[in-house]
Amino acid sequence: MIGPRAPSRRALVVAVLAAATLALPPVLPPEWQSLYVFIGLYAIVTCGLSLLMGFAGQVSLGQAAFYAIGAYAAAIPAVHGAPPALGLLTGPVVAAAIAAAIGVPLLRLRGHYLAFGTLAFQLIVLTFIAEAGDLTGGDIGLRGIPPLGLGSLQAVTPVQYAYVTWLAVTAVFLVTRNVVRSRPGRALRALATSESAAAAAGVPVAAYKVEVFALSAGYAGLAGAIYAFFLSYIAPGSFPILLSIQFLVMAAVGGLGAVWGSLVGAAVVTLVVQLLQEIGSLPAMPTQVPAVLSYAVYALVLIVVMLLLPSGIVPALTARAARRRRDDVAPTEATAGDDARASRLSSVL
Amino acid sequence: MPEGSEPLLEVHDLVVRYGAATALDGVDLAVGRAEMVALVGPNGAGKTTLLDTVSGLVAPAAGRIELRGRLAQVPEGRRLFPEMTVEDNLRLGAWRVRDRRVGPVYELFPHLVELRRRKAGSLSCGEQQMVAVGRALMGQPDLLAVDELSLGLAPQIVDTLAEHLQDLNRRSGMAILLVEQNARLALDICSRAYVIEAGRIALSGPSEQLRSSPEVQAAYLGGAYEE
Amino acid sequence: MTLFLQYLAAGIASGSTFALVATGFVVIYRVTGVINFAQGVFAVLGGFLAYSLLHAGVAHGLAEGVAVLITAAIGLVVGLVALGRRGTPPLASLIVTLGLAIFSYAVVITVWGDLPISYDGLSGLLAIGGVSMQRQYVLIVGAAVVTFLALALFFGRTYLGMALTACSSDQRAARLMGIDVWRMGLLAFAVGGALGGLAGVLLTPLQPVQFDSDVGIAVNGFAAAIFGGLVRPVTAFAGGLVLGVAEAMVAGYYRSSYETAIALAVMLALMLWQASRRGPTEE
Numbered sequence: 098m099i100g101p102r103a104p105s106r107r108a109l110v111v112a113v114l115a116a117a118t119l120a121l122p123p124v125l126p127p128e129w130q131s132l133y134v135f136i137g138l139y140a141i142v143t144c145g146l147s148l149l150m151g152f153a154g155q156v157s158l159g160q161a162a163f164y165a166i167g168a169y170a171a172a173i174p175a176v177h178g179a180p181p182a183l184g185l186l187t188g189p190v191v192a193a194a195i196a197a198a199i200g201v202p203l204l205r206l207r208g209h210y211l212a213f214g215t216l217a218f219q220l221i222v223l224t225f226i227a228e229a230g231d232l233t234g235g236d237i238g239l240r241g242i243p244p245l246g247l248g249s250l251q252a253v254t255p256v257q258y259a260y261v262t263w264l265a266v267t268a269v270f271l272v273t274r275n276v277v278r279s280r281p282g283r284a285l286r287a288l289a290t291s292e293s294a295a296a297a298a299g300v301p302v303a304a305y306k307v308e309v310f311a312l313s314a315g316y317a318g319l320a321g322a323i324y325a326f327f328l329s330y331i332a333p334g335s336f337p338i339l340l341s342i343q344f345l346v347m348a349a350v351g352g353l354g355a356v357w358g359s360l361v362g363a364a365v366v367t368l369v370v371q372l373l374q375e376i377g378s379l380p381a382m383p384t385q386v387p388a389v390l391s392y393a394v395y396a397l398v399l400i401v402v403m404l405l406l407p408s409g410i411v412p413a414l415t416a417r418a419a420r421r422r423r424d425d426v427a428p429t430e431a432t433a434g435d436d437a438r439a440s441r442l443s444s445v446l
Numbered sequence: 447m448p449e450g451s452e453p454l455l456e457v458h459d460l461v462v463r464y465g466a467a468t469a470l471d472g473v474d475l476a477v478g479r480a481e482m483v484a485l486v487g488p489n490g491a492g493k494t495t496l497l498d499t500v501s502g503l504v505a506p507a508a509g510r511i512e513l514r515g516r517l518a519q520v521p522e523g524r525r526l527f528p529e530m531t532v533e534d535n536l537r538l539g540a541w542r543v544r545d546r547r548v549g550p551v552y553e554l555f556p557h558l559v560e561l562r563r564r565k566a567g568s569l570s571c572g573e574q575q576m577v578a579v580g581r582a583l584m585g586q587p588d589l590l591a592v593d594e595l596s597l598g599l600a601p602q603i604v605d606t607l608a609e610h611l612q613d614l615n616r617r618s619g620m621a622i623l624l625v626e627q628n629a630r631l632a633l634d635i636c637s638r639a640y641v642i643e644a645g646r647i648a649l650s651g652p653s654e655q656l657r658s659s660p661e662v663q664a665a666y667l668g669g670a671y672e673e
Numbered sequence: 674m675t676l677f678l679q680y681l682a683a684g685i686a687s688g689s690t691f692a693l694v695a696t697g698f699v700v701i702y703r704v705t706g707v708i709n710f711a712q713g714v715f716a717v718l719g720g721f722l723a724y725s726l727l728h729a730g731v732a733h734g735l736a737e738g739v740a741v742l743i744t745a746a747i748g749l750v751v752g753l754v755a756l757g758r759r760g761t762p763p764l765a766s767l768i769v770t771l772g773l774a775i776f777s778y779a780v781v782i783t784v785w786g787d788l789p790i791s792y793d794g795l796s797g798l799l800a801i802g803g804v805s806m807q808r809q810y811v812l813i814v815g816a817a818v819v820t821f822l823a824l825a826l827f828f829g830r831t832y833l834g835m836a837l838t839a840c841s842s843d844q845r846a847a848r849l850m851g852i853d854v855w856r857m858g859l860l861a862f863a864v865g866g867a868l869g870g871l872a873g874v875l876l877t878p879l880q881p882v883q884f885d886s887d888v889g890i891a892v893n894g895f896a897a898a899i900f901g902g903l904v905r906p907v908t909a910f911a912g913g914l915v916l917g918v919a920e921a922m923v924a925g926y927y928r929s930s931y932e933t934a935i936a937l938a939v940m941l942a943l944m945l946w947q948a949s950r951r952g953p954t955e956e
C-alpha cells in the first residue's frame with residue numbers, strides 16, 4: 098500500500114509539523130494561546146471518539162461525560178492536597194475504569210439504543226455531579242483547583258499548558274497509531290464494517306469493543322484533567338450534552354478512524370466557532386448571535402456530513418484532491434482505494 | 447408466445463447488481479397476454495431478483511423492461527401483514543386500484559369467508575398462500591407473478607392452488623409468471639418455461655421441449671420424466 | 674394521603690405528555706425505522722408557537738390547534754431531511770435528526786430568544802372524589818387519551834392508516850402493493866410532529882419551556898417508548914404514565930433534581946434487559 102519512499106516523506110512531514118507545533122505557542126497572540134490549548138484537548142477527545150466509531154463501530158453521544166469524569170477525578174484529589182500532576186493519571190484512569198465497567202452492559206446495546214444509552218449516561222453523570230455537592234462542589238462547581246505541577250515545577254501560563262497539552266496529543270496519537278496497526282486493531286477494522294463477520298472470524302468482539310470504549314474514555318479523561326487544571330474551575334455546566342455533540346461534529350469533519358483527521362476536525366471546528374463568536378460579538382450584534390451561529394454550524398455540519406459526505410469532510414476533500422492530481426495517470430483506481438479505506442460514518446452507524 | 451400480439455411483459459438484456467455482486471446478467475424474457483410461463487432454477491439463481499426488478503422494487507443497472515399492463519406479485523414466503531385481519535390484508539392489495547370490494551376473491555376462495563376476521567398470522571401456510579394470491583388479485587393484475595407457490599405447502603394444497611391459477615388463466619385470460627423450485631409442477635401447468643442459472647437464462651422454450659431435454663431432466667426433474 | 678393523590682395526579686398529567694411524545698417516537702420508528710431525536714423539538718416549538726399565537730390575540734384552543742398543525746408541517750420537513758436520500762441508514766438519520774434538533778436551537782433563539790416562556794392553561798381546580806386537582810391536569814389527560822384512541826382508530830380502521838401499519842409490518846410487501854413507503858414515512862413524521870406539538874402546548878402551562886428543553890422531553894418520551902420496545906404504542910403509552918408517576922413521586926417525596934435521572938435509569942435498565950433477553954436489540 099505505502100510505497101517505499103513514503104515513510105521517509107511522511108517522517109519529514111511529521112517532523113515539520115512537530116517543530117511547528119512546538120514553535121507556535123510563544124509567538125501566538127495571547128488570546129490565541131488558550132485556543133491552541135483547546136484545539137489540542139479537543140483533538141485528544143475526538144481521536145478517541147473517532148477510534149470508537151471508526152474502528153469499533155460504536156457511536157457515543159455522551160463522550161463529554163468522560164471528559165467531565167476525568168476533570169473531576171483529577172481536580173478533586175488536587176484540591177485536597179494531592180500533587181496536581183497525579184491528576185494526569187487519575188483523570189484518564191478513572192474515566193477508563195468507569196467506561197470499562199459500564200461498557201460491559203452498555204455496549205450490548207446497538208445503534209440507536211447505544212446512542213441513547215450513552216446520552217443517558219452523560220445526563221446521569223451530570224446529575225450525580227450536581228448532587229454530590231460535598232465531593233464535587235455541586236452545581237456551583239469546584240473552585241481553586243491548583244495549577245498543574247510537580248514540586249516547584251508548575252504550569253501557569255497558557256503557553257505552558259499548550260506544551261503540556263500537545264505533549265499529551267503526541268502521546269495519544271502514538272498510542273492510537275500502535276493500536277490501529279496492531280493485530281487487534283486490524284481485527285477492529287473488520288468489526289466496524291461487519292460485526293457478525295468479525296465474530297465469525299474468531300475476533301473477541303465484545304471484549305474489543307469494551308477495550309476501545311475504555312481507551313476512548315481514557316483519552317477524554319486525560320483531556321478533561323488538563324482542562325480542569327488549565328481553567329482551575331469546573332462545574333456541571335462546563336460539560337453539557339452539546340459538548341458531546343461538538344465532539345461528534347469534530348469526528349464527523351475529520352472522518353472516522355483517521356488519526357490526523359481528528360486533529361483537523363478539532364482545529365477546524367474550534368476555529369470556525371471562534372470566528373463566529375468574534376463576528377457575533379462585534380458591537381452592533383445582538384447578544385445571541387454567537388450562540389445562534391454556532392448552533393447553526395454544528396447542525397449543518399452534522400446534516401451535511403451524514404447525508405452527503407458519509408466518509409467525513411476531510412477524507413472527502415483529500416479524495417477529491419487526490420483524484421485531481423492523479424487524473425492523468427490512473428483515473429479511478431487510486432481514488433477507489435481511498436474511498437474504500439475511509440470509514441464511512443453512515444455505514445458505521 | 448402467440449405470434450402477432452405485443453407481449454405483456456418484455457425484459458431485454460437486464461442487468462441487476464447488489465453492490466459488487468451481479469445477480470442478473472443480461473436476462474431476456476417475455477410473457478404474452480393470457481400466457482402461463484414458468485421460471486425455474488436453483489437457489490440463488492436470481493428468480494426473485496427478476497420478479498422484484500419487474501415489480502419496481504429493485505432498480506436495474508442496465509437493460510429495458512416493458513410492461514403493457516398491471517402486474518401483481520405474490521411474494522416468496524407470502525409476506526402477509528400478520529397482525530391484520532385476512533380482509534384487511536385483501537383490501538390493502540387494492541391500494542393501486544379504486545375498487546376495494548373483496549367479493550370476487552371470496553368467490554374464488556370460499557374458504558376465506560369464514561376466516562375473514564382472523565389475524566393473517568394465525569392461519570395455516572396453505573390458507574396464507576390463498577390470502578397472498580387473493581391479495582395480489584385485488585390489484586386486478588393483467589400479469590400475476592407468483593414466487594414459489596409450493597414453498598412449505600402440502601402437495602394437495604399445492605395442487606388445489608395450481609388448479610386455481612390455471613382456472614384464472616383460462617377464464618379471465620390473466621397471464622401468469624410462475625417461479626418454482628418444483629420444476630415438474632411448473633412445467634406441467636405452464637406452456638412455456640425459462641431456466642435461469644447464476645443470473646443468466648440457460649434454456650427456454652415450450653414446456654414439452656424442456657421436459658425432454660436431458661439437462662433439465664438431470665438437474666430439475668430428478669431423472670427421466672414419466673407421464 | 675391527599676399529598677400522595679396530588680403527586681399521583683401531577684404524575685399522570687406529565688406522564689400523559691410523555692406518552693404523547695412516546696407515541697410519536699413509536700409511529701415514526703415503526704414506519705421508517707428512524708428514531709427521531711427531534712421529537713422533543715416538536716414539543717418545544719409547539720409551546721413557543723402557541724405562546725406567540727396567544728400573544729397575538731388568538732383565542733385559546735384555536736392557538737393551540739394551529740400550533741399543533743404547524744408542528745405537523747415541521748414534522749414533515751424533518752422527515753424530508755432525515756429520509757431525504759433514499760437508502761440513508763436509519764442511524765445516520767438519527768444523527769441527522771439530532772442535527773435538526775440543534776438547528777432548532779438557532780431558530781428558536783433567533784425568533785423567541787433564549788429565555789423560558791410559558792402561558793396560562795386552564796385555570797382553577799377541579800374536585801374529584803375529594804381530591805382537588807388543576808383543571809389543566811384533567812385537560813392534559815383527557816386530550817392524551819382522546820388522541821391515543823383516535824390514533825388507534827386511524828391505524829386500525831382507516832385505509833390510509835392501514836397502509837401505514839402495513840409499512841411498519843412488512844416494507845417489502847407494502848411496496849409490492851404499490852404503497853409508497855417513503856411518502857408514508859413522511860406522513861408518519863407529520864403525525865409524530867403533531868403528537869410532539871400537542872404534548873408541548875399542553876405541557877408549557879405547567880412547566881416553562883426554553884430552546885433546549887427538548888432533550889429532557891425527548892429522553893422521557895424515548896424512555897416511555899422503550900417500554901414497548903419502540904414498536905408497541907399501547908405499552909409506550911402506559912410506559913409514559915408509569916414514568917410520569919414515578920418521577921412525580923421521586924420529586925415529591927425525595928428530590929426533584931433526581932426525577933430525570935430516574936427516567937434515565939429506568940430507560941437504561943429496560944434497554945439492557947431487552948438486549949439481554951433478545952440478544953442484540955437491533956439488526
Ligand SMILES: Nc1ncnc2c1ncn2[C@@H]1O[C@H](COP(=O)(O)OP(=O)(O)OP(=O)(O)O)[C@@H](O)[C@H]1O
Pocket residue numbers: 464467469487488489490491492493494495496522
Ligand atoms: N438484497 C440483496 N442484497 C444482496 N444480495 C442479494 C440480495 N437479494 C438477493 N441477493 C443475491 O442475489 C442472488 C440472487 O438471489 P435471488 O433471491 O434472486 O435468487 P432466487 O433465484 O430467488 O433464489 P431462491 O430459490 O433461494 O429464492 C443470490 O446470490 C443472492 O444471494
Ligand SMILES: [Mg+2]
Pocket residue numbers: 493494495522593
Ligand atoms: Mg427467490
